[in-house]
Amino acid sequence: MTGQPSDATLSVIISACNEERYIGACLASLLAQAPVAAEVEVIVSANACTDRTEEIVEKHVARFAARGWTVTCLSSPLPGKPGALNRADAAANGTMRAYLDADIVCEPDLLRQVVQALAQDRPLYATGRLTVARARSWLTRAYARLWCRLPFMKSGAVGAGFFAVNAAGRARWGAFPDIISDDTFVRLQFAPEERVEVAARFHWPMAEGLRNLVRVRRRQDAGVAEIARLYPAILANEGKAGLGAADTLKLAMTDPIAFAVYSTVHVLVRTRPQGNEWSRGR
Template sequence: MLTPRLSVIIPASNEADYIGACLTALFASGAVEAECIVVANGCRDATAAVAQGYADQATAAGWALTVLDLPQGGKPNALNAGDRIARGALRAYLDADVVVSSPLMAQLIAALAGDAPLYATGTAEIPRAQSWVTRAYARFWQRLPFAQSNAPGYGLFAVNAAGRARWGDFPAIISDDTFVRLQFEPHERVQVPATYAWPMIEGFSALTRVRRRQDAGVAEIDRLYPGLLAREAKARLSKADLLALALRDPLGFATYAAVSLAVRLRRGQGWTRGR
């Protein structure tokens, strides 16, 4: 069996309703010499069985597919389990509810060529949400500095071998994607033009829970890895900039502000999915 150039690791917890679309798009992406490792972890549904059902489709597309079914949950543990058996020098880490466009994986492979440490991602698109609350929040959020920054990498990020050597095991922290992105200086982060669909969670309460988790994740990184956040390099949002955004989209601003206020009024911890 040929050693793959690219290993795509998909941690999946109770993702039976989403993993099929994720794998269908991945295997249609045209990448060659690639493998996919789905790590079902702590699932109470048929995630592993559904993923295994795509074995023939993977083979027909020239992909190798491995499905691990771990009894314990936890995304960092799932990422580490996938990494331990991955054979590709290039590694991509993909959320199970993300749908990649057909040219994306080939563009990531090309972007990660060379010996210098590199981090790469695609261009995220948020599909139209069902609820007006999420539509308004997402519309405003996409105009904020982080979403507008180069290679934010939410839902999908990839590294070459030298980049993967920047850290060992994934630590047991909330925000694995932020941790990895900040292992790289801004000039080492690449965003390719090919897109991927990254759904945002539906409803005010769910948005508040996710935002609380995101804030806690950033605070945790700042506490455990002092100075790492200095590599973020996103543009600062001045009061004048915020006012301009609010005037451009009053409903979006009001929704985003209401979620932010709800987070401040009720601090908490715990995991919730980004969708």
């Protein structure tokens, strides 16, 4: 990171590409945060936006100023989340960095708890409790029920959509590489005992409908495979339990509808060819 750090500043970095439907609620949830033991700056790194995302951010400038915080919109015609994160990192002032997806809604105590958790000299990664926002479609709700019971979710500190690091933690990597799964890349920079999940939640929207679930799941799998190929050493930090036969049977018996939906997505991901389209996480 290349900004001029301040020991008492948290930089909240949001990458946004055509997020006019979500960015307002995301920023409103930040304004509703409980008092934080740090100065807070929010940087929205808008990349290749063609909608009202940047306009909505600008409308929040005065509201953040009234709270004593700042919100800045960095505008670039260049698409791509890694580049957007790197541009924001270069402009950020805080030693603590939080990386937030534009469609996330944070509960009011999240930043306070994260800042408190990161107030140590040793490298730390912190996140809240990931909660899947209620989906519109029954199919996505069924998929989410099963997904939330998988070992990956049960292990805690998932960080999909929101994670934060202290100064020693941010030193674990340089620029964000041009890869699919930035959140997995960062999480695996830290051993399980260096990852903290605070009690406050953040709400993450899941893709709606079978077709979108398959597209997103395929991209997620491709992101994990890419990390395994390019950065195999960090896989030792995974630390999650596998899903054994007994656990699989229990899932199938206790919620057969959710199990059937999840299994259908799993099969379709592996039988349909990978397309070239980019898929959002929802």
